Amino acid sequence: MDFEIRPDEFHALLEEVTGRSLTSAAAPRGDQVESTEREVARERYVSDAQVSHGALRESVTTDLSSAHLGLGIAVVVSALAGLSTPAASAFVAGAFAVLFLAALVVVFLRGIRGLDAGRRAYRFAFGWAQWL
Known part of the structure; x- marks a missing residue:
């Protein structure tokens, strides 16, 4: 898609x-x-x-494999930030969660529902890894 x-x-x-x-x-x-x-x-x-x-x-255009890579990078960055303080880890993870939820709200407002909405929001929030 x-x-x-x-x-x-x-x-x-x-x-x-x-x-x-x-x-x-x-x-x-x-x-x-x-x-x-x-x-x-x-x-x-x-x-x-x-x-x-x-x-x-x-x-x-991005695909799911790029989004999976972006999610993996976000998890690693969050874990590395957690080495200093747990609050830093929560902050990084929370920032990515807010980005995903904001994208999901926009997709819902455009009238897209179900798994397609989740996939589009996921690709938007984590698909940036294709440019690394």
Whole structure:
């Protein structure tokens, strides 16, 4: 299962990263071009947006094996933090638990239920290990 991102979320993320808006920079103005040129430009814009969306989706997609590795690293870090004080271990474990629960709440608010919701939250909370 892939991590899903809505087009409006993608546009907001792309605008934040690049500092420019897709709609204002790439979408043609209605009164500035002829009807057929407008259709061609719109098709090109949609095609480019889909390619960009696919590239972003591919870059942030994670799988369960990466999430398992991330959970293992979190457990090891928590155990190492526990060597100094038990409170440090509880703090590290609690931080990861809060991240997982926050992701689970967001997934539930988006209307996803059951095991799929748990898998998505788990991959979000611990899937960062794929970039190590």
